[in-house]
Amino acid sequence: MQAVLLAAGEGTRIRPLSASLPKPMLPVAHRPLVAHAADAAVDAGADELVVVVGYEAETVREYFGEEYRGVPVRYAVQDEQAGTADAVRAAREHLDGAFAVLNGDNLYDPAAVAELFASGPSIAAVRVERPSNYGVLSAEAGVVTDVEEKPADPPTNLANAGAYVFPAEAREWLDVSASERGEREITDVVARTIEEYDVGFAAMDRWLDVGRPWELLAANEWKLGELERDVRGSVHEDADLRGDVVVEEGASIDAGVVIEGPALVRSGASVGPNAYVRGATLVGEDAHVGHGVEVKNSVLMAGATVGHLSYVGDSVLGRNVNFGAGTNVANLRHDGEAVRHTVKGERVSTGRRKFGVVVGDGAKTAIDTSLNAGVTLSEGATTKPGEVVTRDK
Numbered sequence: 001m002q003a004v005l006l007a008a009g010e011g012t013r014i015r016p017l018s019a020s021l022p023k024p025m026l027p028v029a030h031r032p033l034v035a036h037a038a039d040a041a042v043d044a045g046a047d048e049l050v051v052v053v054g055y056e057a058e059t060v061r062e063y064f065g066e067e068y069r070g071v072p073v074r075y076a077v078q079d080e081q082a083g084t085a086d087a088v089r090a091a092r093e094h095l096d097g098a099f100a101v102l103n104g105d106n107l108y109d110p111a112a113v114a115e116l117f118a119s120g121p122s123i124a125a126v127r128v129e130r131p132s133n134y135g136v137l138s139a140e141a142g143v144v145t146d147v148e149e150k151p152a153d154p155p156t157n158l159a160n161a162g163a164y165v166f167p168a169e170a171r172e173w174l175d176v177s178a179s180e181r182g183e184r185e186i187t188d189v190v191a192r193t194i195e196e197y198d199v200g201f202a203a204m205d206r207w208l209d210v211g212r213p214w215e216l217l218a219a220n221e222w223k224l225g226e227l228e229r230d231v232r233g234s235v236h237e238d239a240d241l242r243g244d245v246v247v248e249e250g251a252s253i254d255a256g257v258v259i260e261g262p263a264l265v266r267s268g269a270s271v272g273p274n275a276y277v278r279g280a281t282l283v284g285e286d287a288h289v290g291h292g293v294e295v296k297n298s299v300l301m302a303g304a305t306v307g308h309l310s311y312v313g314d315s316v317l318g319r320n321v322n323f324g325a326g327t328n329v330a331n332l333r334h335d336g337e338a339v340r341h342t343v344k345g346e347r348v349s350t351g352r353r354k355f356g357v358v359v360g361d362g363a364k365t366a367i368d369t370s371l372n373a374g375v376t377l378s379e380g381a382t383t384k385p386g387e388v389v390t391r392d393k
Contacts, residue, residue, distance in 0.1 A: 001026075006088070006103050008052045011023025016359075017301075017358065020361060028223050029224050029227065029264055037103065040108050048071060052077075053075055073130055085184040085186045086174075088174055104211065105209065108204060109251040115202040127158060135159065136159060144199040158201065158203070217299065217314065223293060229326060232248060233254075236254050245260075247265045257272035261270065268290075270287075271288075295312045299316045300317045307324070308325050311329055313354065319361045321363050323364075323369075354375075367385050369389065375390070375393075
């Protein structure tokens with residue numbers, strides 16, 4: 001079965017991290033977000049991947065190439081992000097027979113994806129506490145009878161998890177009209193499939209839609225938590241690695257370092273001396289955590305540097321960010337409420353009691369900078385020595 005991976009979106013809600021990198025290519029543990037969906041599809045038996053690209057398409061193409069894990073890869077271009085049905089329609093010329101569709105910015109329970117692929121026309125679903133926030137499935141005797149978007153009175157707690165298997169005929173059903181929000185919705189194709197077929201559902205034990213920066217943290221918490229200890233890089237005899245810590249070949253851990261897993265230190269990265277890394281932390285390729293630095297539950301993307309005498313907690317640092325000496329991140333409100341963060345110009349709750357900062361590619365802080373909880377530094381932003389940053393910049 002062919003699997004269509006939707007990876008054309010820019011990811012405006014996760015800016016500035018997506019300012020020059022497509023959201024599906026943001027790092028989750030040791031590979032990009034979209035690669036986890038690709039792995040689930042390949043493990044489920046996909047014999048070809050059709051990747052729909054658009055924003056910063058070459059980054060996606062360079063990663064997957066013409067073959068991924070022995071499975072051929074083809075590409076389709078969605079010139080304008082006009083909805084999920086439009087994205088699949090862009091891939092239509094490549095489709096031959098029944099096909100699966102997965103969102104490239106979602107993490108899926110691999111076992112449920114395998115069940116989905118084996119079930120004929122079907123939808124992935126996840127049981128949620130607040131189904132009115134999602135598309136909700138109605139089902140009788142294991143057959144889906146309807147999918148209703150954000151109902152006030154949900155018929156079930158089964159939320160649409162954004163993964164599907166469609167029959168071959170659905171290739172001709174992709175020319176749907178635009179919805180009220182101006183997008184061509186895949187749920188219209190789902191509705192047609194429900195009319196024509198008995199559509200089953202595969203229940204997922206775990207699922208995550210990664211749309212905002214704190215969800216990228218959650219994605220890394222999930223996937224880093226699945227790692228098993230594997231130390232191949234250079235580790236000083238006076239370093240202390242505790243639990244499930246992965247140090248890739250080409251990484252180095254200096255004297256006096258303590259790393260508490262789950263944590264991943266990627267090739268070319270260096271930690272220490274005398275640094276403390278804990279929580280679900282990713283130290284990306286060629287990143288550096290220096291002397292007297294503590295990093296907790298954070299993502300340091302490729303080339304990010306926190307040189308010395310700094311604290312970074314519950315934060316995401318983009319590529320080639322540089323924190324000057326004494327830069328400290330606040331990650332907790334005094335009133336105990338959830339930290340708020342700006343998404344598309346609106347200040348919203350992260351739902352997290354602890355959340356630090358989001359820093360775009362190439363941003364730099366001067367010495368003794370203090371960054372308040374929930375602050376964003378845009379791509380290339382800078383601070384002055386001793387600056388206290390309480391607003392986005």
